[in-house]
Amino acid sequence: MNYREQLKNKKRIVIKIGSSSLTYRETGLINISKLERLVRALADLSNQGKDVILVSSGAIAVGKNTAGIHERTLTLPQKQACAAIGQAQLMTMYQKLFAEYNKISAQVLITKFTMLGEKSLHNATNTFNELFLMGAIPVVNENDTVSTEEIEFGDNDTLSAIVASIIQADLLILLSDIDGLFSDDPHQNPEARFIDLVPEITPELLDMGKSTPGTCVGTGGMSTKLAAARIATASGTDMIIANGENVGVIGRIMNGENIGTLFISHKEGDFNVVDFLKK
Ligand SMILES: Nc1ncnc2c1ncn2[C@@H]1O[C@H](COP(=O)(O)OP(=O)(O)O)[C@@H](O)[C@H]1O
Numbered sequence: 261m262n263y264r265e266q267l268k269n270k271k272r273i274v275i276k277i278g279s280s281s282l283t284y285r286e287t288g289l290i291n292i293s294k295l296e297r298l299v300r301a302l303a304d305l306s307n308q309g310k311d312v313i314l315v316s317s318g319a320i321a322v323g324k325n326t327a328g329i330h331e332r333t334l335t336l337p338q339k340q341a342c343a344a345i346g347q348a349q350l351m352t353m354y355q356k357l358f359a360e361y362n363k364i365s366a367q368v369l370i371t372k373f374t375m376l377g378e379k380s381l382h383n384a385t386n387t388f389n390e391l392f393l394m395g396a397i398p399v400v401n402e403n404d405t406v407s408t409e410e411i412e413f414g415d416n417d418t419l420s421a422i423v424a425s426i427i428q429a430d431l432l433i434l435l436s437d438i439d440g441l442f443s444d445d446p447h448q449n450p451e452a453r454f455i456d457l458v459p460e461i462t463p464e465l466l467d468m469g470k471s472t473p474g475t476c477v478g479t480g481g482m483s484t485k486l487a488a489a490r491i492a493t494a495s496g497t498d499m500i501i502a503n504g505e506n507v508g509v510i511g512r513i514m515n516g517e518n519i520g521t522l523f524i525s526h527k528e529g530d531f532n533v534v535d536f537l538k539k
């Protein structure tokens with residue numbers, strides 16, 4: 261059975277969607293029909309008996325529009341206030357949409373510091389496992405109001421890899437605004453070639469991920485996705501970067517179709533995500 265075929269058997273899956281994939285570029289407002297299609301795809305995976313976690317960015321983007329802030333560059337307090345406004349609205353939309361498919365959704369707000377504290381890490385892990393037993397779908401985001409780490413320097417790509425590591429997920433899917441990893445940023449270098457399979461993460465590969473300045477609401481870029489791949493694969497979690505333009509790719513990926521860039525996991529016995537984060 262090839263690597264793609266094996267995706268059909270993945271039981272515990274983390275799906276991360278970025279701000280730029282959730283909002284209309286022109287208005288910055290939530291793409292409601294895409295949110296509906298995303299929720300339907302995740303509810304379907306859950307109905308197949310899989311444990312599903314959604315890491316959803318977008319709080320800052322939603323809150324920014326609600327607060328009527330139109331500047332591209334936000335101060336940190338503005339970002340934190342927008343996140344506080346937007347997270348409530350985003351979660352309300354998710355809860356409404358999941359309920360239409362008879363699914364319980366649950367908000368889990370974490371920070372990198374949650375993961376660094378032994379007791380908080382233990383509590384977070386217990387919460388996720390209990391939610392799975394209830395058949396619930398956790399919707400995770402950074403608790404931007406109390407942690408600036410992720411807004412300023414981090415991103416939800418890394419956060420989703422940390423979550424995948426602590427719950428021992430089988431697969432992490434990062435939905436982005438591009439088809440996957442290229443040899444260079446294709447928006448800057450038309451000669452860049454697509455890479456569909458990464459058997460092993462090497463220093464040369466890590467150099468391919470040019471960091472793009474986060475959008476005024478997003479913070480990722482490909483370099484953070486490769487950092488996420490490093491955490492996920494060392495933890496025993498395969499990872500895929502795919503284009504979130506059509507969230508139907510989730511079902512096609514789970515059916516073993518050759519979509520996106522697949523990073524093959526190699527669980528490193530001595531790898532500990534907490535120690536990795538403390539570096
Ligand atoms: N080697 C690369 N392969 C693909 N995309 C790259 C690469 N280097 C930089 N990028 C850029 O990273 C962007 C995707 O990251 P990001 O802007 O964080 O999107 P999102 O928030 O949707 O995940 C791409 O649109 C592309 O411009």
Ligand SMILES: N[C@@H](CCC(=O)OP(=O)(O)O)C(=O)O
Nearest residue numbers: 279318319320416478479480
């Ligand atoms: N907690 C922030 C996360 C920002 C973030 O990581 O955005 P992205 O790079 O689009 O995934 C928010 O919800 O806006």
